[in-house]
Amino acid sequence: MRRVLVKANTRGYGRTFIEVLQEAQTAEEEGRPIAAAIVAALNGTGSARWWPTDAEITESFTTRRFYDGVLSRGRLRLLLSEIDRTLRAENMKTEQGQFDYDVLQIEHIMPRNWAANWPVDASDDAERIATQQHRRQHVDRIGNLTLITGSFNGSLSDSAWEVKRPALLQQSKLQLNSRIAATEIWDEDAITARAKELADITNGIWRSADAFAHP
Known part of the structure; x- marks a missing residue:
């Protein structure tokens, strides 16, 4: 893995x-x-x-395109599912139970169609072009992806963060989404920060060779 x-x-x-x-x-x-x-x-x-190594996993999470890139959608769903299972097992305050992760859909937190509801802040055309390119590089990274139900996807997929955030908190029972909803501002920095967090969790699930050599 x-x-x-x-x-x-x-x-x-x-x-x-x-x-x-x-x-x-x-x-x-x-x-x-x-x-x-x-x-x-x-x-x-x-x-x-x-x-x-752990560092190479983190670099991949923070720089590579994961949606239609590093992983197939099936493997991407597997990765996010295992991360959520790990978070659920570690949180003694949450409900324990089985989730059918296979029926969930992969969702972009900041949507691919971000232009309408996620405007960029730029003072001139050159800055706007650079900012838009920077954003496009982040949208398909693992830090911007989660799992949700199909009904949620259809109704709120392209909504602004002010609309999407409370919906994630109220409608989703996944630990993945409760952590996302705790973030006040969702931007490129938030995507990178979450990618690093997911990398840390992933490195613990599928441990490195050094971890096995020195338990």
């Missing part, structure tokens, strides 16, 4: 898995720790064995 999140290629996985299993078997025969042997094998040379 860590490799998927930085859009690493999947070529050579079959051979890599066999080699890692062989290293594990050798470690067992020699009485060495199997887990350490697997970590060492996965940390070997070659692009197929590259295990992205």
